[in-house]
Amino acid sequence: MTIEIREVKTKCDLLKFVKFPFSLYKGNKFWVPPIINDEVKTLMPQYNPAFEQCKAKFWLAYKNGKIVGRVGAIINEAFNEKSGEKIGRFSRLEFIDAHEVVTELFKTAENWLKEQGMTKIMGPLGFNNLDHQGMLVEGFDYLPSIASEYHKPYYREHLEKLGYEKEADWVEFRLTLTNAPVEKANRGAALIQKR
16 A cells, blocks of 8 residues: 655644644553643744744545655754754654654655755754654653653664664653662652741
8 A cells, every 4th residue: 555645734634733643642551641722832833933934844644545654844944044054953853663654754845845945855844953853763661751751662774774864863861769769858848848
């Protein structure tokens, strides 16, 4: 069966785009779902001031009438003007483990970015450097920390097959505290609350 790529054009489409990861990660105890309303508003120009300096399009991939992937493409014009580069960003990438799905999603996003004059594509990146960015490549058996992303283990392989390369490693560390400092902190917090 062929993969059909449809642009997100309506609020109904946008809800499908935002909710797709809920089915993709169903039963995965390490994936932390977004707040749906926040995510929807982030992707709507009338609610997100980033659209004052960004252009974006979003697409859903369908196979046999079922959503099997999604991707966004973003151009941060302020960043590009400051850097002197023409960088397009791919964002909010999610897909089933099927290379034809990610290939069609990227073909669509890359074509749009090239049509807009972009000469380089990076990601996953959001609208700006405070938004969703990066791809999990190890540590799939841990909950992500705040502002971190969780992805399927097969993403890296599929992106490398498409010719994408890792640019940087962002490393997180986990520190396990014993009960003693926690109890001490709780006593301190209780004292502060009394004041």
